[in-house]
């Protein structure tokens with residue numbers, strides 16, 4: 337709409353806005369901005385990102401960009417225009433939607449990208465993840481369950497075998513999400529075979545080489561966390577003794 341007093345100013349603002357919008361507006365369903373919205377709805381339906389908790393970031397390896405969900409908003413209602421975009425090399429924001437803050441998980445996502453060369457990182461407040469951090473001490477462990485075969489070995493190609501033991505480190509929670517960065521980095525370094533880190537009384541971070549791998553790992557791990565709670569309730573050890 338034309339402005340009577342400052343017509344030019346409004347024209348130039350809307351131009352720069354539309355340039356920035358091009359980074360996140362796409363008809364391609366596989367565009368990271370569209371995927372973040374789709375996956376946040378999926379995670380919400382699973383009860384993993386309710387009440388604004390949790391989030392996701394996706395890396396565009398070709399364009400060397402990071403896409404990040406905004407902070408403190410209902411994650412299932414995010415639209416592409418709400419997505420932040422960061423230059424992967426210098427970590428400067430090249431798209432900052434007005435009136436929104438980037439996810440407080442950003443330094444943790446960056447740790448997974450930097451240390452593990454991840455292509456996407458997911459953070460959920462899954463109740464199974466939280467409960468497992470109350471049932472296990474330093475690490476979550478489970479073995480001899482078929483679903484373990486969906487989890488990568490990480491230190492070598494291929495996935496774990498049915499009878500392999502899945503080990504996920506547990507770090508202590510902090511008052512602010514971003515304060516988790518140093519202990520998350522330590523856990524990733526200490527457990528080179530892990531593709532996830534649990535946060536006590538808080539949730540879980542899961543990453544993968546691509547967004548789809550991260551999604552599958554997150555689903556498989558959540559299945560195993562939920563199963564482990566039920567096994568404990570029934571008095572069944574989560575790690576099977578080898579015969």
Ligand SMILES: CSCCC(=O)C(=O)COP(=O)(O)O
Pocket residue numbers: 387388389390391405406407408409438439440441459513
């Ligand atoms: C009730 S959410 C508290 C903050 C949190 O743990 C979280 O995962 C949300 O982070 P974001 O900044 O991405 O909204």
Ligand SMILES: [Zn+2]
Pocket residue numbers: 389390459460461513538539
């Ligand atoms: Zn959180």
